[in-house]
Each structure stands twice: as C-alpha cells, then as structure tokens.
Amino acid sequence: MAEQTALPESTGSPGAITAGLPVPPGPASEARPDKPDAAVVRDALGVGIAVGLSGFAFGVTSAGSGLSLLQTCVLSLLVFTGASQFALVGALAAGGNPYTAAAGAFFLGVRNAFYGLRLSQLLALPRAVRPFAAHWVIDETTAVTLPQPTRRAARIGFTVTGLTLYVLWNLTTLVGALGAEALGDTDAWGLDAASPAVFLALLAPMLTSTTERVTAGLAVVLALTLLPVLPAGVPVLLSALAAPVVLFLMGRTKKGPGDGKGSNGTVTRRKKGERDS
Template identity: 80%
Template sequence: MAEQTHIRAAAPEPSARPDAAVVRDALGVGVAVGLSGFAFGVTSAGSGLTLLQTCALSLLVFTGASQFALVGALAAGGNPLMAAAGAFFLGVRNAFYGLRLSQLLRLPRAVRPLAAHWVIDETSAVALAQPDRRAARLGFTVTGLSLYVLWNLTTLLGALGAAALGDPGAWGLDAAGPAVFLALLAPMLRTTAERATAGLAVVLALVCHPLLPAGVPVLVAALAAPVVLALHGRRTGRGDSARGGAVSERAAGDHKEGER
C-alpha cells in the first residue's frame, strides 16, 4: 500500500496550457482549413448545384470530406442516392468523435445539440490534444467557431466566383478539400492496424473507381476497416494462445523440477 501511495504521489500531473497557446493553435487550424471552403464552393457550383444548395450544404452538413464526396460524385455523373450514401458514410465518423468528446468536454445539456454540429475532424483533434478539460473546451470552441464562420464565408465566395474561374479541375481546386483531409488524417495513423486500414482502403478505392459508379468506391473502401480488424484480432488471438502455451510449459517444467 505504501509503495502504491508513493507511486501515485510521484506521478507527474499534466500541466495546464496557457489560454493564449490554446487559442493560437485553434485559430491556426480554423483559419487554415476554413479557407479551403473556397475550393468547395467552386467545386460545388461547377458540379451543377445552385448557390443556395451549395451554401446550405456548408451551413447544415459542415463536414468537408462528406461535402466534397457528395459534389464530386454528382459531378462525375453518379446517382444522387449513391452520392448521398457515400457522403453519409463518411460523416458517420463524427458520431464516434462525439462519444469521446462527450466524456472529455462534459458540456451543459442545453448547449450539446449546438456543439454536436461542430464535432468534426479538426475540432476533435484540437480538443483531444489538450491536457485538461478547460483547455479542451476552449480549443473546441475556438476551432469550431472560427472554422464554421470562415468555411461558410469562403463557400459563398467560391460559389459566387465559380463562373469567373471556370473548370475547378483545371485549377486543382477539386482536390484541395481531400488533400486537407488527408493531411489532417495522416499524423493520426500511428499503429500498424491503422496504417493497414488506410492502405487497404486506398487500394480498394483505386481498383473500384474505373469499375463502379461514382460514389460506390467510397462505400467499398469502408470494408477495409472490418477486414483489418478481423485479421488483427485473429493474429492477436494466436499470439495470446502461443504465449499462454509457453507459460503453461514453463509452469509444468517448474513443477517437475520442484518434485525432483
């Protein structure tokens, strides 16, 4: 008991970050990603959506990868239902972010529905990087507010200027949103299983792209997660069984030596 008390007392507590540092990081993410809303506005207008539809997507959906997936599938001539299904599937990840953030932030019940609209990749990354709840709340709020305002403003500007810019593909704007999403996702792939899932998803999407209608390859790529999880679980189970067998053999050997 004394050793446990000593260990707990010696464990260093996470130091609180200054508010200025949290705000600086949150604004950096919010501004950098928010400016890519211009690319979405241009791409959406170029795919045939009206100004009202484009702005409504940013105001109500507000998750960049899903928005780009939807307008990209529509621009490629995909079925609207399949395009919406692909966008919806990409947006489901935010529900899992919400499960973790609800425990971390513990916001008042009255503001939770509003905060849920800001649960996206960027706000989750900034909040989860903070050492304590107060800093996490501040980072989440500043990132969400700055990104929401800028994303919708630049979406409007992009949609209004789409006619003057012409084909978004000629400027590479149709790839700006996915590139930002991948840049945020790449540092989060730390384990072998996570890298394997991402790699298999890329392979499935590339293979299916010329074979299946627009929007469907995204759904097929999602199969990478259960496949890798199943293989990883089977490998882990075999490793545990092997370790358990080795322990049993050593225990049996020790028992025989004791009898001697």
C-alpha cells in the same frame, strides 16, 4: 458556448490529469502535462484556418456542378462536413440521381455520429449547448479535441476549431461560388481535391504508431482499388474496414502460432525446478 458547467478541480501536481476526464489508453495517459490555453488556441486556429480556406474549392466545385449560389451556401451552412458535400456535388456533376447522391453523402457523414459518442463524454457540455455543438462534430474538431490533456483544453480546442472553421468555410464557399464563372472550366483546376489534401496533410503527423500507419495505408489502398468499380462515396466507406482487419491481424500475430497452449488446448506449465532440455 461561453457559459458552461464548472470544471473539475485538478490535483495540482505536475502532469496531473483533470478529474473525470477520459484519457485514451497508452503510455501517454500515465503522465500528460497540462497544456497552456494559448497553445491550444494556436493549434486550433491553425487547423481551422487551413481547412476553412478550402471552402473556396467547394464553392467553385459546387457552382461548376450546376448548383445555384443559394443551394451551395445552404449546403455549407447546414451540412457542414466537407467530404459529404464534395461527394454530393461530385455525384450530381457525374449525372447521378439526386436521391442517390444525397444517400451517399448521408452515409459518408455517419462517421460524425461515432465521433460524437466519444466527444460527448470528453467535453461533458450542458444539455442546452449539445444540439449546437453537435453541428461542429467533424473530422477536424475531433482531431484537435481528442489529444488534449484536460477537459478545459478539450473544450477550448473544440470551440475554437469549430467556430473558426465554420465561419471561414462558409465565407470562402460564398466567395468560391461567386468566382466560379471567372475561373472557367472548374474541373480542369482539380479543386475538389483541395479539402481532402489539406486534412490529410494535417492528419499525417498524428500517425505515430505502426498500427496507425498500417491502417491508414491499407485504407488508402482499399479506396483507390474500389474507386473505379463502385459509386462515388462507397469506396471511402468501405476503406473503414481497414481498421478491424489490421487489429485482427495484429492480434493474431501477438498470440503466435501456439498461443502458449499445448496440443490439447490446455496451457502448459513448468514445474518448479524444471529446465529446458
């Protein structure tokens, strides 16, 4: 990803947004200052290192579930999406059918395709690079890339996060699988919760608005409620319904009971000079 297309010129004014960069709607998009490359790299390394080290938990969990060292390492190399990997080995450890376990992991990983739709416009990478970059489209790279104010910063954030996380995740997966026997009963350690816990800790400070907090809270409630009654992986998928539900309810709240309309559905208008009685 070293050689890329020329970047659009910036307007040069303080807080200017790089030309052609899609910016999420909201007050922050009106004037977002350029971010130094060093700051972007620092943030990306923080996420990549913190989450990458939790690959050790996957290596231990996978080996404890009965997968061989080769199978465990191939999963991290080719699948490279922590939640789907944990869902797969968790279902296999519970005695689930391998095809059912693989299907659950696949549908859990479908979310990355939606991330890719947004990131493809934001990064605008050359065609030759896109297939390789697609392998790094995951929760963490998306979380680092989207808030960046310029295309250059977005590309740096995506590249550094993806490279750091991919290398560390695979190295720690190997170490975890090799050390699984030394740990004894891996279920007793609860290491399968390490990767989700790390990501939630990184994500929590980004929930700045009431809508985001309510959506996250409802998603947690849905997942915990459905966990005892549905197969592994399904509650996480259904928790995504929290977003449309919250948006629908907030839309109804903003409109209000009458939505400014009369009893016959027509908008009521005040005549010039008319006052409230």
